[in-house]
Amino acid sequence: MSQITPRLRADARRNSEQIRSAAIGAFQGQGLTVPxxxxxxxxxxSKATIFNRFGGRIGLIEAVIEEVVASELFALIDRTRTIDGIGERIAYYLxxxxxxxxxxxxxxxxxxxTYPDSRQLMEICRVGSEANEELVAAARAAGVLRPEFTAGDLYALVVDNALALKHGERPHRDDYDRRTVYLLDGIRGRSSASGERSSASG
Structure with a gap:
């Protein structure tokens, strides 16, 4: 029995790592709703093994969400905070x-x-919301955004984009990036726009 138990533990660890690796690839490629x-x-x-090792989809998501989304998003937020100019900060972040x-x-x-029962996913949303509010407040104070533009507006724009990408036809990357520029132009305030015109004329 003492020889069998370590082998079973080794098999369990190997299965868990194989599942984690497969989940990371599947979630990154197809999203968290992948079958x-x-x-x-x-x-x-077997699918039953996933439930045995992780308790189901929520447990599996929480086991890998750091590698799939959280680490990159948090690094993005940290990088945004290091940028000096608030206009440049907004442009980089969005x-x-x-x-x-x-x-x-x-x-x-x-x-x-999509999975509100996941505490980790909701925590990622909370951190993102705080970053949005912090950024928009600073940008409005500096006059680089339209005065009526709110953190709620930024959130809505990002969520609308999420819905379009998840349920609509995927745009060509060049078109997508061009629309990002349009979006930035649309939310900029007068001081930002006039500053850009002055730089261009100079």
């Missing part, structure tokens, strides 16, 4: 967020709060 059957197949285990949305379907599932 668990596909994850199980990629991991070379461009980077939309880039993450385009590349990582799982991020859109987080934004849409």
């Amino acid at each position: 668990l059957d596909e994850v199980a197949k990629a991991a070379g285990v 461009t980077a967020i939309r880039d993450l949305q385009y590349r990582q379907p799982a991020f859109n599932d987080v934004l849409l709060q």
Whole structure:
């Protein structure tokens, strides 16, 4: 029995790592709603094994969400805070967020709060909301955003984009990036626009 138990533990660890690896690839490629059957197949285990090891979809998501979404999003937020000019900070943040949305379907599932029972997903949403509020407050105070533009507006724009990417036809990357520029132009305030014109004329 003493020889069998370590082997069973080793098999369990191997299965868990295979499931984690398969889940990361599936979630990054297709989002958090990917069928668990596909994850199980990629991991070379049964669907029941996923439930045995992780308790189901929520447990599996929480086991890998750091690698799938959280680490990149939090790094993006930290990088935004290091940028000196508030106009440049807004441009970087919104461009980077939309880039993450385009590349990582799982991020859109987080934004849409597809699994509200996941504490980790809701915590990611909370951190993102705080970053939005902090950024918009600073930008409005500096006059680089339209005075009526709110953190709620920024959130709505990001969520609308998440819905479009998840349920609509995926745009070509060049078109997508061009629309990001249009979006930035649309929310900028007068001081930001006049500053850009002065720089261009100079």
